[in-house]
Amino acid sequence: MEVNVGPYSVSLNGILSLLPPLQAEILTLMLDLIVTLCTESIGFVHGISLRSALASESRLRFNTNLRLLTAARGWHNPNGALLNGISVVLLIISYSSASVVIFLNQNVNYSETIASIAIAGIPLFILGVALLLQVMIALSAMRAIKILTWSSSPFDLTAALVHHTQLTPATFRCMRRVSDLDTYGGPAKPPETQPSAWHAHPSIRKVVIFLWVIVAACAGWAAFVVSVTWDQHLTLKTWSFFNNSYSIYMTYSLPSGSLKGWIQLFVNIAAVQGLLTLGLHCSELIVNVIRDERQWRCATRRQGLKVATNPLKPIFTHPLCLILFIAKPFLHWMFGLSFKITTSAYNESLHYFSVMMFTAQIWNLCIALFILACFFTVVALLRPHGPQPAAYGHLQTLANLVDEWSPVMWWGHKEDGIPYCHAGRVLACSR
Structure with a gap:
């Protein structure tokens, strides 16, 4: 039974048919982008509350932390290990759900079969629930702790910690970088x-x-699929970005579109896609640490370092942040191209799932991940030049390096009449 609503037709069994049909890949990419926007917004709130929770326990060392893999004390704490673990599962479910929302539906009308794009209701519902639960966890974490600052800048956070006497600058360390934490703090x-x-x-x-x-x-994974399909060989004809009629793949079936079938399908997808989701989440640490250091090194430029900025501005203006933001939905979309779910949906009713693993598309995903890993490896190994001590968002180091807090700051040698070279007011090194 169907209920027509404008250009859509809504069926009572949970599938929404779109007329005219759009490309399923484009719809999936758009859905992945929406999921990324939602999870990044949730992650921003959760990350800010986690910083304040760690600061209240005197355990906050860096401005940037692995949000879902760093926990505050207490199992009942919204920023604790239990809810962080649940958040990891919900994050994986969010992207896994987005991968199976779009289906190709075949409407059988007398002797004619019409193919159209269909949106499965159950995974869409699970996606909504997963996002809602993540919002609830983030809001509860925000309400459970007093937020020191909503700014993502390490300088606003350091200034707030110093102001609330939760962080005390150490003397004779105004030229010590973050890697010199265990070094004697004399002249350098x-x-x-x-x-x-x-x-x-x-x-x-x-x-x-x-x-x-x-x-x-x-x-x-790609080698395993190749070994299963050993009698077929990859050629220029079978290797493409999108799968086609010439694509090489292995396939296996799952039960019908019942709740049990959906659960088995989600487990199969999450087992593979979960690793990708965690990897992209952990990549945020590299991006944000480099962003914090780049912001600190602005203190030697003519414009100086502006402390008070829009909390979201550094996120959307830094090139590395934009690269990772684009890479997240794109790589999840590429995963969807290599790990495809087909179904025998007839007259808007699901009968069974067929999981197809495409050899060429898995290798494409592997190449993309290889490029991403190379890129972040190079970024992590780059060494900044110049005498300005590197901090990488380490709060104690920044507190030691900054002697006067103001809306705009510069770093460098201060000539105040004493016969010593020093940064700020603290003795740094003798001539």
């Missing part, structure tokens, strides 16, 4: 180059290694 000669994020932030190394593990896992 400024080096010509600074350490890379790989050496300065302990979690960066883990993230880069994890990205390469994902690349290896994707290559192993």
Whole structure:
């Protein structure tokens, strides 16, 4: 039974047919982009509340942390390990749901079969519930702690911590970089180059290694599919970005479109797509740490470092942030091209699922992940030049380096009549 609403036809069994049909791949890409917008917005609120929660426990070291893999104390805490783990599952479910919302529906009308694009109701409902639960967790985390600042800038956060006496600048460390935390804080000669994020932030190394593990896992997945379809060979004709009638693939079937079938389908997808989702989430650490350092190094430019900025401006204006923001929906979309779900939907009723793994598209995804891993590896290994000590968003280091807080700040040698070179008011190094 159908109810016609404008250009749509809504069926009572949970499938919405769109007339005229659009390209399923474009719809899926748009849906992935919407999911990314929603999860990034939720992540911003959750990340800000996590910073304040860690600061209240005197455990906040860096401005940027692995949001879902760093927890505050207490299982009942909205920023605790339990709800963080649930948030990880919900994030994976969000992207997994988006991958199976779009289907090709075949309407059988007398002797004629008309194909159209269909939106399955159950995964769309699960997607909505997953996003709603993430919003509830983020809002509860926001209400559970006093937010120090909504700014994503490490300088606004450091200033707030210093103002609330939760962070005290250390003397004789105004020329010490973040990698010198365990070094005696006496006079220091400024080096010509600074350490890379790989050496300065302990979690960066883990993230880069994890990205390469994902690349290896994707290559192993592709090799497995190749071994199953050993009697077919990849050629220029069968290798394409989109799958076509010449594509090589392996397939297996799942039960009908009942709740049990949907659960099995989600488990199959999440087992593969979950690794990709976690990898892209962890990549945020590299992007945000580099963003914090780039912002700090603006203090040596003519315009100076502007402390009070729009909380969202650094996120949408930094090139690395934009690259990752585009990469997230695009890579999930590429995953959908390689891990395709087909169904025998007749007259807007699902009968069974057929999971198809396309060899060429899996290799395409592997190549894209390889490029992403190479890019972030290079970014993490780059060493800033100049005598300005690298901080990478380390709050104690920034508190030591900044002697006067103002809306616009500059870093450099201050000549105030004493026979010493120093940055700020604290003795740095003798001539």
